[in-house]
Amino acid sequence: AQRVTQPEKLLSVFKGAPVELKCNYSYSGSPELFWYVQYSRQRLQLLLRHISRESIKGFTADLNKGETSFHLKKPFAQEEDSAMYYCALCILLNNNAGNMLTFGGGTRLMVKP
């Protein structure tokens, strides 16, 4: 069965320091991975998806199929990056009828001044 693991519940860094939020997955099919972010008192929102290969708010994530990882990185953390981050794996439902997201447990990022 598919699974997403985020080993760190909490990651605390100082402003300007590099950030790496870890995500590992297990899935027998071709993975489609996402990072979602939830800022304080706001709804869950899409940060980036591996297919897009884009950088959003300075964050990037590279899919490493060999290590089954999709770590989220930012070279210089900002205080406004403090939030809850969820890694998610999108898989097809039965008979290719649709798709669902399997989420990791989330990592709370705290960026200290």
Add this chain to the structure above:
Amino acid sequence: ETGVTQSPTHLIKTRGQQVTLRCSSQSGHNTVSWYQQALGQGPQFIFQYYREEENGRGNFPPRFSGLQFPNYSSELNVNALELDDSALYLCASSPDRGSGYTFGSGTRLTVV
């Protein structure tokens, strides 16, 4: 773009009761999914509806059921509530089955 709205925002129910949670999707979003997020955990997939039919279900018992309506609104119904049903329930919609999802703010259900 009106986004995804959920109601109510908070709800307290007694064990054994039934509850209906509502979601209003963005216009044109034919796919709606419901997720349960227990405290300190990531969201878990309950089921998905596409054009008013259920097309996938996660590991949830039949007492969790849903409906989707032609006006892009949907419902999540839970019968015979249990204490462990206490969680944040999220609705997420998408214009089609292959696109990314827009999430609502959720309904926090407390079962006492």
